[in-house]
Amino acid sequence: MAAAGHMTASGAPARTGGMTLRRQVLLLRIALLAGLLGIWEAAAASGLLFRDVVPSLLTIGRSLFELLAVPDFQWEVGITTLWVPDFYRHLWITMAEVGAGMTIGGFSGLAVGLALGANPFLSKAFERFLYYLGPTPKIIFFPLMIMWFGVGPGSKVAMGTISCFFPIVLSAAAGMRQIESVLIRVGRSFRLNTWQMVTKIYLPAMRQPIVNGVRLGLGVAVIGTLLAETKLSNRGVGFLIIDAYNTFDMPRMYSLLIVLFVVAIGANALVGRASRG
Amino acid sequence: MASADSILVVEDIVKRFETPDGVLTAVDHVSFDVAPGEFLAVIGPSGCGKSTLFNVIGGLLDGYDGRVSVAGETVSGPHPSIGMIFQEESTFPWRTVIDNVAFPLEIAGMGKSERYDKARHFVGLVGLDGFERRYPSELSGGMRQRVSMARTLASEPKILLMDEPFAALDEQTRLLLGDKVLQIQQDLKQTTLLITHNLTEAVQLSDRILVMTYRPGKTKRIVDIKLPRPRTSEIVGSDAFGHYVAQIWNDLREEASKGLKDDEQRVARAGAVRK
Ligand SMILES: Nc1ncnc2c1ncn2[C@@H]1O[C@H](COP(=O)(O)OP(=O)(O)OP(=O)(O)O)[C@@H](O)[C@H]1O
Ligand SMILES: [Mg+2]
Numbered sequence: 001m002a003a004a005g006h007m008t009a010s011g012a013p014a015r016t017g018g019m020t021l022r023r024q025v026l027l028l029r030i031a032l033l034a035g036l037l038g039i040w041e042a043a044a045a046s047g048l049l050f051r052d053v054v055p056s057l058l059t060i061g062r063s064l065f066e067l068l069a070v071p072d073f074q075w076e077v078g079i080t081t082l083w084v085p086d087f088y089r090h091l092w093i094t095m096a097e098v099g100a101g102m103t104i105g106g107f108s109g110l111a112v113g114l115a116l117g118a119n120p121f122l123s124k125a126f127e128r129f130l131y132y133l134g135p136t137p138k139i140i141f142f143p144l145m146i147m148w149f150g151v152g153p154g155s156k157v158a159m160g161t162i163s164c165f166f167p168i169v170l171s172a173a174a175g176m177r178q179i180e181s182v183l184i185r186v187g188r189s190f191r192l193n194t195w196q197m198v199t200k201i202y203l204p205a206m207r208q209p210i211v212n213g214v215r216l217g218l219g220v221a222v223i224g225t226l227l228a229e230t231k232l233s234n235r236g237v238g239f240l241i242i243d244a245y246n247t248f249d250m251p252r253m254y255s256l257l258i259v260l261f262v263v264a265i266g267a268n269a270l271v272g273r274a275s276r277g
Numbered sequence: 278m279a280s281a282d283s284i285l286v287v288e289d290i291v292k293r294f295e296t297p298d299g300v301l302t303a304v305d306h307v308s309f310d311v312a313p314g315e316f317l318a319v320i321g322p323s324g325c326g327k328s329t330l331f332n333v334i335g336g337l338l339d340g341y342d343g344r345v346s347v348a349g350e351t352v353s354g355p356h357p358s359i360g361m362i363f364q365e366e367s368t369f370p371w372r373t374v375i376d377n378v379a380f381p382l383e384i385a386g387m388g389k390s391e392r393y394d395k396a397r398h399f400v401g402l403v404g405l406d407g408f409e410r411r412y413p414s415e416l417s418g419g420m421r422q423r424v425s426m427a428r429t430l431a432s433e434p435k436i437l438l439m440d441e442p443f444a445a446l447d448e449q450t451r452l453l454l455g456d457k458v459l460q461i462q463q464d465l466k467q468t469t470l471l472i473t474h475n476l477t478e479a480v481q482l483s484d485r486i487l488v489m490t491y492r493p494g495k496t497k498r499i500v501d502i503k504l505p506r507p508r509t510s511e512i513v514g515s516d517a518f519g520h521y522v523a524q525i526w527n528d529l530r531e532e533a534s535k536g537l538k539d540d541e542q543r544v545a546r547a548g549a550v551r552k
Binding site: 207 | 360
């Protein structure tokens with residue numbers, strides 16, 4: 001690795017330098033992944049740990065295949081009935097709950113954030129409490145949510161909502177205060193109305209902080225929803241994971257985690273692309 | 278002094294700011310009026326309250342004493358006849374050059390092709406042909422300042438307030454752009470107020486020059502520039518021109534040295550406090 005590092009530093013033409021650098025990064029990642037898998041497999045084979053806690057890669061692979069490709073559920077979609085792996089129904093439920101939570105929490109967070117950013121009085125009165133509540137684990141509200149919204153999807157959506165509300169409200173309020181004051185004066189001197197000020201100046205000027213808030217919000221909304229699904233529930237990916245755990249089906253649990261990981265990476269990449277697009 | 282045909286009347290403006298060191302009087306009893314189509318330059322040492330005065334006239338500040346009226350109507354808030362070019366960097370970084378310039382037209386509800394045609398004209402006017410699709414971050418500081426200039430010009434205000442629009446430009450571009458602004462101003466019979474630190478520019482462009490004192494910002498003198506029109510940058514070489522520059526420079530030197538002394542004292546005081 002030292003030799004390779006030296007090569008890029010020695011002023012190769014920028015273009016080829018970039019190419020090799022990218023390839024090196026890719027190689028490094030593959031090596032790291034292969035190394036981790038190797039250690040895992042060695043641990044599984046050694047028998048030092050419980051075999052069921054660290055199952056071999058092959059077992060996990062088989063379980064992953066079962067999870068994703070073996071139909072075991074009749075899903076009625078509109079007038080047709082699909083014969084699919086049950087996992088997709090649960091995944092769909094979780095995604096719908098996260099989506100609903102993000103929508104409600106995101107828009108209300110944005111609106112409150114704009115109000116706090118625009119009004120020093122409001123921000124002085126309330127923002128401190130948001131800062132205190134922000135890092136508090138939202139799971140403590142779950143019993144309350146169950147009482148208010150029942151054990152069905154309502155309480156899960158509520159968990160997603162309150163989870164993503166905080167990062168979004170705080171980054172929107174901070175983002176709004178960071179806007180160059182001269183841009184606001186430009187808008188005022190062209191006599192924009194409030195709606196035009198928000199859509200043509202505030203929001204575009206705050207795009208980066210808002211995207212960051214949405215990113216953080218998406219992360220905690222997923223966590224909040226999954227956590228909620230692990231309690232008093234019979235649907236969703238969170239339920240599947242806790243169910244696999246309770247029945248001590250470790251390979252299935254690992255497969256679920258792997259799929260979740262991939263979905264999370266995909267969602268994050270999507271938000272990242274939206275921020276640039 | 279306020280004659281009936283003035284388009285802009287500024288009466289006895291006093292603007293104070295609350296600062297941590299007490300109340301600061303930025304503009305102190307400034308009055309003047311401007312005839313339609315007149316070009317008035319405002320000149321004065323740094324920190325004397327020129328930008329503050331413009332923000333008051335543009336309706337962007339409240340809590341001041343005195344009165345600003347446009348065509349006989351008292352101003353409260355931004356007036357539709359007034360267009361402003363700000364001292365600070367003010368392009369929208371998320372819009373391309375053409376979309377920046379088309380902004381006021383978009384707000385006015387003009388159709389897409391019509392507003393782009395018009396915006397393209399103003400982009401050309403400030404010498405940025407070919408940069409229409411670029412973002413401000415891809416331009417130099419002087420080019421960005423020209424974009425904000427074109428943006429305000431595109432809204433075709435009756436009264437144009439320009440706060441050091443040429444500050445980031447080299448001397449040649451400054452003179453050429455000055456010629457163009459003068460030409461637009463004469464064509465559109467636009468009333469123009471220009472803040473500048475550049476004496477040559479002030480004398481070249483103006484009908485009158487308002488010289489302000491160092492803090493608190495008062496009117497020191499209003500100088501009539503009786504040079505023949507139309508003027509181009511060539512006039513800069515003439516004797517009469519040199520005479521005006523020398524006269525105003527004299528006034529300014531006095532004020533600027535007060536400002537410097539004040540700054541030095543402040544630095545000395547701060548130093549003493551730190552010890
Ligand atoms: N919002 C504000 N709050 C407090 N003080 C202010 C504010 N705006 C301006 N000032 C003060 O008012 C004085 C005049 O400022 P102003 O910007 O009008 O000066 P200027 O003549 O435009 O200077 P320059 O030529 O450097 O641009 C300065 O001392 C400045 O510190
Ligand atoms: Mg200024």
